[in-house]
Amino acid sequence: MEPRRIASLKTAENFRDTQERLGIDLPFDETVEAGAESPLGRPYHWRGGTVGNRFAILPMEGWDGESDGKPSDLTIRRWENFGLSGAKLIWGGEAVAVRPDGRANPNQLVINDANLAGLERLRLRLDTVHRAQFGRTDDLYVGLQLTHSGRFARPYDKRKMEPQVLYRHPCLDPKFGLGSDVHLLTDDEIARLVTDFVRASRQAHDAGFAFVDIKHCHGYLGHEFLSAVDRPGRYGGSFVNRTRFLREIVEGIKSEAPGLEVGVRISIFDFLPYRAGPDGQGEPWPWPGSPYPYAFGGDPGTGLALDLAEPSAFLNLLEELGIHWVCTTAGSPYYNPHIQRPSAFPPSDGYLPPEDPLIGVARQVDATAALKARHPNLAIVGSGYTYLQDWLPHVGQRVVRDGSADFVGLGRMVLSYPDLPADVVAGRVSDRKRICRTFSDCTTAPRNGMVSGCYPLDPFYKTRPEREQLAQLKRDTPSAGQR
Numbered sequence: 504m505e506p507r508r509i510a511s512l513k514t515a516e517n518f519r520d521t522q523e524r525l526g527i528d529l530p531f532d533e534t535v536e537a538g539a540e541s542p543l544g545r546p547y548h549w550r551g552g553t554v555g556n557r558f559a560i561l562p563m564e565g566w567d568g569e570s571d572g573k574p575s576d577l578t579i580r581r582w583e584n585f586g587l588s589g590a591k592l593i594w595g596g597e598a599v600a601v602r603p604d605g606r607a608n609p610n611q612l613v614i615n616d617a618n619l620a621g622l623e624r625l626r627l628r629l630d631t632v633h634r635a636q637f638g639r640t641d642d643l644y645v646g647l648q649l650t651h652s653g654r655f656a657r658p659y660d661k662r663k664m665e666p667q668v669l670y671r672h673p674c675l676d677p678k679f680g681l682g683s684d685v686h687l688l689t690d691d692e693i694a695r696l697v698t699d700f701v702r703a704s705r706q707a708h709d710a711g712f713a714f715v716d717i718k719h720c721h722g723y724l725g726h727e728f729l730s731a732v733d734r735p736g737r738y739g740g741s742f743v744n745r746t747r748f749l750r751e752i753v754e755g756i757k758s759e760a761p762g763l764e765v766g767v768r769i770s771i772f773d774f775l776p777y778r779a780g781p782d783g784q785g786e787p788w789p790w791p792g793s794p795y796p797y798a799f800g801g802d803p804g805t806g807l808a809l810d811l812a813e814p815s816a817f818l819n820l821l822e823e824l825g826i827h828w829v830c831t832t833a834g835s836p837y838y839n840p841h842i843q844r845p846s847a848f849p850p851s852d853g854y855l856p857p858e859d860p861l862i863g864v865a866r867q868v869d870a871t872a873a874l875k876a877r878h879p880n881l882a883i884v885g886s887g888y889t890y891l892q893d894w895l896p897h898v899g900q901r902v903v904r905d906g907s908a909d910f911v912g913l914g915r916m917v918l919s920y921p922d923l924p925a926d927v928v929a930g931r932v933s934d935r936k937r938i939c940r941t942f943s944d945c946t947t948a949p950r951n952g953m954v955s956g957c958y959p960l961d962p963f964y965k966t967r968p969e970r971e972q973l974a975q976l977k978r979d980t981p982s983a984g985q986r
């Protein structure tokens with residue numbers, strides 16, 4: 504059945520009826536409150552200070568850094584928009600590679616001595632525009648996301664993957680054409696990577712970031728450790744071994760960058776990889792019915808449902824390590840994007856949604872709530888809300904009011920409508936013309952070698968030459984960005 508367009512759900516009753524038809528029950532408030540005492544406007548207090556409200560900007564890279572990993576003017580503009588958003592938690596800005604061979608694309612930012620001044624300028628610029636617009640920054644909390652792209656590294660040539668994997672994957676290897684010559688990282692190489700993460704964390708601290716996110720999501724290296732169930736040696740097999748990478752990094756940070764907070768963005772569940780079926784609709788990668796052990800947080804029986812036992816054990820570990828900040832997300836944009844960023848329109852390398860995208864939103868909201876209930880002392884940021892569109896503030900407010908998450912994380916919405924958080928907190932009517940309708944151009948563009956941005960709705964990107972290139976691509980690839 505064709506999903507009902509969210510823009511056509513004009514009343515709360517329409518929104519509720521649609522949910523009922525889909526068998527989901529998203530938390531929802533009919534009226535959105537404004538002001539500093541409202542659920543979304545209220546500050547968050549913790550042992551390290553105060554974060555001014557309950558909106559977080561999720562990390563989003565733009566494939567637009569300089570070739571040596573320094574920020575470009577486009578990067579600066581995006582970070583300025585993050586600062587102007589009104590959100591008081593900036594979760595990571597964007598994925599920054601700890602070394603050049605770990606980049607997901609040749610224009611990803613890289614943290615090293617030569618690039619540090621540029622990264623610091625990026626943070627300061629965000630800070631400056633935020634202070635100019637909102638009058639203060641003592642309640643603004645800004646971190647940097649650190650990554651190694653592992654299986655999805657594409658560091659030097661936009662068209663060439665140069666994967667570094669932890670184990671041979673029975674579905675992802677054939678899906679992405681990895682041959683027997685793929686580079687399997689050795690335990691010694693992993694130990695060197697730990698050193699890179701620790702050095703990068705120290706540098707982020709020097710550049711004034713309040714925390715680093717040791718990225719454990721979306722199929723990149725940190726996430727791959729969690730499913731390395733049949734890797735031999737120190738970093739695979741048991742839960743203790745699969746989390747050794749994180750534990751070693753945190754230990755190093757404590758000794759080399761004392762005072763720097765650590766956060767972890769984690770895919771709290773994963774599914775089997777998907778592919779486009781004969782009709783273009785997503786279908787699970789064929790798997791012979793036996794247990795599927797490679798979905799961290801997934802049901803090992805089917806690979807298509809949730810089992811939060813290990814993710815909960817992971818959050819226990821974070822608490823033991825003294826980590827307070829967690830950002831939840833799901834799956835991977837490369838192999839099951841519908842569970843990660845629910846969309847009405849698929850990106851060019853995706854597939855038509857195999858379920859109503861609202862079900863994908865509800866899955867992330869519910870899984871985050873279940874973990875928050877088990878780990879009430881952690882600060883938890885939820886993701887995947889953009890598909891809610893006009894109803895995002897209504898659901899976000901109820902989630903925070905019920906304590907089902909501490910922050911509402913915004914991804915794509917902030918590319919199309921950067922100051923939505925400021926509008927919500929101030930009680931201004933949302934500008935419907937800027938609401939992200941999940942056209943996926945911000946994913947289709949980089950998948951095809953272009954910089955990312957909101958081409959359909961952001962006037963700045965509307966006038967860029969890539970817009971016509973994208974239009975042509977969609978004419979040539981009927982499945983890209985259209986239903």
Ligand SMILES: Cc1cc2nc3c(=O)[nH]c(=O)nc-3n(C[C@H](O)[C@H](O)[C@H](O)COP(=O)(O)O)c2cc1C
Binds near residue numbers: 721843889890915
């Ligand atoms: C263009 C683009 C770039 C992204 N880059 C990152 C990234 O660098 N790091 C990360 O953890 N997630 C990244 N994401 C995922 C988002 O942070 C977020 O989880 C996802 O878009 C779902 O949230 P939303 O529904 O609000 O968009 C990216 C998403 C988009 C659309």
Ligand code: SF4
Binds near residue numbers: 916919941957958
């Ligand atoms: S291109 Fe713009 S409208 Fe489309 S998904 Fe990205 S942010 Fe949303």
